[in-house]
Amino acid sequence: MSKEDKIVVGISIGDINGIGSEIVLKTFEDARMLEFCTPVIFASVKLMSFFKKHFEIDINFHGIDKIEDLVPKKINVLNVWKEHVDVTFGEENKTGGEYAIKSLRSAVSELKNGKIDALVTAPINKSNIQSEDFNFPGHTDFLAKELQGESLMLMISEDLRVGLLTDHVAVKDVVKNITRERIDKKINTIYHTLVTDFGIERPKIAVLGINPHNGDNGVIGAEDDELLRPALDNIRKNGKMVFGPYAADSFFGSLNYKNFDAIIASYHDQGLVPFKTLSFGKGVNFTAGLNKVRTSPDHGTAFDLAGKNEANCESFREAVFSAISIFETRAQYAEISKNPLQPAKKKLYTKKKSK
Structure with a gap:
């Protein structure tokens, strides 16, 4: 992608029976969000269309089967799977955890490959994600294994x-x-x-x-x-x-x-x-x-609110903005570090002073 394109933010859908789908859709229902980033939702067009209809949210998707086909400044949905999935709002079950991990693994893979710039994760349930090939307390521990750094x-x-x-x-x-x-x-x-x-x-x-x-x-x-x-x-x-x-x-x-x-x-x-x-x-x-940027909202799956169209998307929206800001600040710092003899650029990352 060219430098003129917006930052590509990957979004893992989280537990499909929780509020993740709702807060994602409500965040990007505001078309102004596309002025800041190009989102890629890792799920399926079928599933996201179901959520769109259930929550009566006026939003348009661009479905893609591979990340290289994403369209800048559109709400892209990458088909991680194409089969029908039964959603049972508010229920903690194996299906919710299984598809949450499918979405997460696909998103992290593209993050590692540099196909997306940052990752924002919708909430998962720490119990139903457990399986023979996924035995982590949560996102942080899984990412620590998959990515580089402390x-x-x-x-x-x-x-x-x-x-x-x-x-x-x-x-x-x-x-x-x-x-x-x-x-x-x-x-x-x-x-x-x-x-x-x-x-x-x-x-x-x-x-x-x-x-x-x-x-x-x-x-x-x-x-x-x-x-x-x-x-x-x-x-x-x-x-x-x-x-x-x-x-x-x-x-x-x-x-x-x-x-x-x-x-x-x-x-x-x-x-x-x-x-x-x-x-x-x-x-x-x-x-x-x-070595990669990942953020998430400060709350969990909120099964008690799932499917009721009552979830507040403010924390998820802040997670998107934070991911964009951190990615940009990190990129600026890396650029300045390569050119230490250009003091004028120092203002890019020293404008915030310690209190």
Whole structure:
């Protein structure tokens, strides 16, 4: 495709019995979206036509059988399959998971081949996707295997970015999964992505403690003093502006998070509960650290809303915009890095300053 064409955004359809189809259609029902990208939905024209009729959405598809046939500035639907598929809205079943993975595998294949520029994934169900040849807790773990780099779940909104030291790990296993090596890798990953993907020249990163009150000098736990603090001290010696550990219980309520470009939480709910409280419906899940761009909405399949035409597409739309922005910023950074003697271009990625 020529440079004049819009960024090609691939879309995996997610669980066909959830709200994925609805939020995808509602997002691109607004024709202005085609001014920003060329979407490719990985599903089938038959299935998308069913959804279009069910939700009474005025939208036109361009069906294709191979990615090379996509038409810029049209809503392309790549026929990953052509057979009829029964949709049972709101039901968690094997069919929903099977076709979600068919869509995802096809989209990731084209992402790896460079046929699409970025990937936006509609929600899947972590239970019904499991099979003999797909045994991953979710998108992030699958993408970490398929793509290059050190993956990190980074939840982003307009004024908040939250990353995790451990993501889909049982609470009882959190501490044993936090090692010096993991701390170094995750902080280096988030630092790099803030520079290259968000255009922040000197990021400031806050790290939340592992135990309540950072262990209260060992009374509640020793991990913060014996593991986390020494690791952060060493990272600071290398010139990175990393602060903490901070007690998690008061960090967000005090608005301290506004002083940083990103926050790293020790485990899933420590970071995602405050993030979704502050940004739910507008947040985006970005898989940072990989060589390709992938985003998704900040919610799940919402089986209770499926088929009722009541789903809000705002988070999915933000995921599309974030994918486009991150892809462009990354491309600009790569171009500037090739030409370090052209300081005028530096404005492209240093316009956002640390707070």
